[in-house]
Amino acid sequence: MGLFKAFKHTKNSAKKGQKQEQLVEPPDIPTFPVSFDMNKNRRYIKETLYYTEDLVEKSLRTELPGTCHLFYIETMSDTDKLNSYLYQKLRDIDSEVKLERMLQDMDSAKMVHLSDAVSELLSGKSILLLEGKGHCYILSTNSVVKRDIGEPDNEQVIRGSHSGFIENIGVNIQLIRNLISHPTLQVNYTTLGELSQTKTAMMYMEGRADPEVVDEIQRRLKKIKVDQLLNNGVLEEYLEDNIYSLFPQFISTERADRAALNLLDGRILILTDGDPTVLVLPVTFFSFFQSTDDYNSRWAAGNFFRLIRVISFLLAVTLPGIYIAIISFHFEIIPFGMTYVIKDAVEHIPYPPLVEAMIMELTLELIREAGIRLPTPIGQTIGIVGGLVIGDAVVNAGFISSIMIIVVALTAISSFVVPVHEMSMAMRLLRYPIMIMASMLGFLGIVFCLSLYLIHLCKLTSIGQPFFYPFAPLNAKGLLNRFIRLPHTVYVENSPKKKGKGQSQKS
Incomplete structure (x- = not known):
């Protein structure tokens, strides 16, 4: 009994210790006003930053009495800007009036608390301390590292703009404002992450976006308490209505x-500094099957490809389950001419159809993940090896039927047609419950599983808005606008003068 108590005590202690190790306290910077004693100011800055070695301190001589001390982090500040704008001009300063005028040209700010200045120092700015003064100056010397604007590899289009977002939030907002030059375009900034201090922006158009949705998003953003926020993937989980749903919201x-079109449609954008992706919310289920090419091409072609995407979703989710149900339960529906062909293909396979399908689906997932992680030349080689060598080998060895190879190939191609990657991943997961139910109950199991999916879609919401609109709730006019891309002249002629609740005719 004593041994059990000791083991239990050790286990609980280990859990508590693990929890304490994982908990990271936010930085506690004590309030410290700028002192007239320069040595106290210098010591406070160095102790607050734990004497980090990339903190640079320089003593600058001017015509003013005393010495100026400049502090900056060399890995985050632009030293060329300091050389051209500060060092050379300080030599000619002989009065405090000229100094303040020169610092105003450098977009500076005066602060009386050194603790607030240290927070700005961590973002790449510089601190200028004057001997014998009870204030300091914050200089905008941030070093901006950004890549060139190019077309995103994940969302390529045939016709349309080829500019995509980058990791700089300022550039991303500029790209959107270049497309929408209207005074109603609003930008609200917030900072998330106790340690990362990530800058986040919410963009919407006043008069088009639903005010209740805007207030709800702001409320949820204020409730987020995390140590670090480095991308929109983390932010998405905190904003979702149902984090356990397989469907992206x-x-x-x-x-x-695409972001600009969604803004004009009354939706809201969430941008995060350091992440080239932008969150669009709220959305509906059918928004995932729309592409920019639908509106850049002829309206008849746009409607055709939109229908192809919806059909591809149904095929990617149900095709393996239909094959399993037919082979296991409903073989009587096979056409007479194909009976002997399918019989010769499956009769010598040692596994049931479910195991056969699972092996091929998991093999396809392995090939897909290997192709993503490896460099591009090697990734193409993996695709050739997986598609030709492995596929042909397993058929000749008698492990997998040739019909299953065709079914898995059609399923994979159908999952690639959807233009949004999040929905494509959801389709890959949704097919497995259908395959299991089809192996147990046949077509009845497929209908049962699809009914559960449909009920879930009808109950699902995106920021409080119905996710399966216009089917739930049913809206006849919305059905027409969501599925059919009318000519642009029809949109202009029938567009209302004033739109409410963020609903427009374009989806």
Whole structure:
């Protein structure tokens, strides 16, 4: 009994210790006003930053009495800007009036608390201390590292803009404002992450976005308490209505034109500094099957490809289950001419259809993940090896039927047609319950599983808005606008003068 108590005590202690190790306290910077004693100011800055070695301190001589001390983090500040704007001009300063005028040209700010200045120092700015003064100056010397604007690899289109977002939030907002030059376009900034201090922006158009949805998103953003927020993937889980749903409730895009179209449609964008993807919310289920090419091409072609995407979703989710149900239970529906062909293909396979399908689906997932993680030249080789060598080998060895190879190939191609990656991943997961139910109950199991999916879609919401609109709730006019892309002249002629609740005719 004593041994059990000791083991239990050790286990609980280990859990508590593990919890304490994982908990990271936010930085506690004590309030400290700028002192007239320069040595106290210098010691406070160095002790607050734990004497980090990339903190640079320079003593600058001017015509003013005393010495100026400049502090900056060399890995985050632009030293060329300091050389050209500060060092050379300080030599000619002979009065405090000229100094303040020169610092105003450098977009500086005066602060009386050194603790607030240290927080700005961590973002790449510089601190200028004057001897014998009870204030300091914050200089905008941030070093901005950004890549060139190019077309996103994940969302390529045939016709349309080829500019995509990058990891700089300022550039991303500029790309959107270049497409929408209207005074109603609003930008609200917030900072998330106790340690990362990530800058986040919410963009919407006043008069088009639903005010209740805007207030709800702001309320949820204020409730987020995390140590670090480095991308929109973390933010998405905190904003979702149902985090356990397999269906994505937001759209993430790297295309500036797509983000601008959603803004004009009354939706809201969430941008995060350091992440090239933008969250679009709230959305509906059918928004995931729309592409920019639908509106850049002829309206008849746009409608055709939109229908192809919806059909591909049904095929990617149900095709393996239909094959399993037919082979296991409903073989009587096979056409007479194909009976002997399918019989010769499956009769010598040692596994039941469910195991056969699971092996091929998991093999396809392994090939897909290997192709993503490896460099591009090697990834193409993996695709050739997986598609030709492995596929042909397993058929000749008698482990997998040739019909199953065709079914898995059609399923994989159908899952790639959807233009949004999040929905494509959901389709890959949704097919497994259908395959299991089809192996147990045949077509009845498929209908049962699809009914559960449909009930879940009808109950699902995106920021409080119905996710399966216009089917739930049913809206006849919405059905027409969501599925059919009318000519642009019809949109202009029938567009209302004033739109409410963020609903527009374009989806």
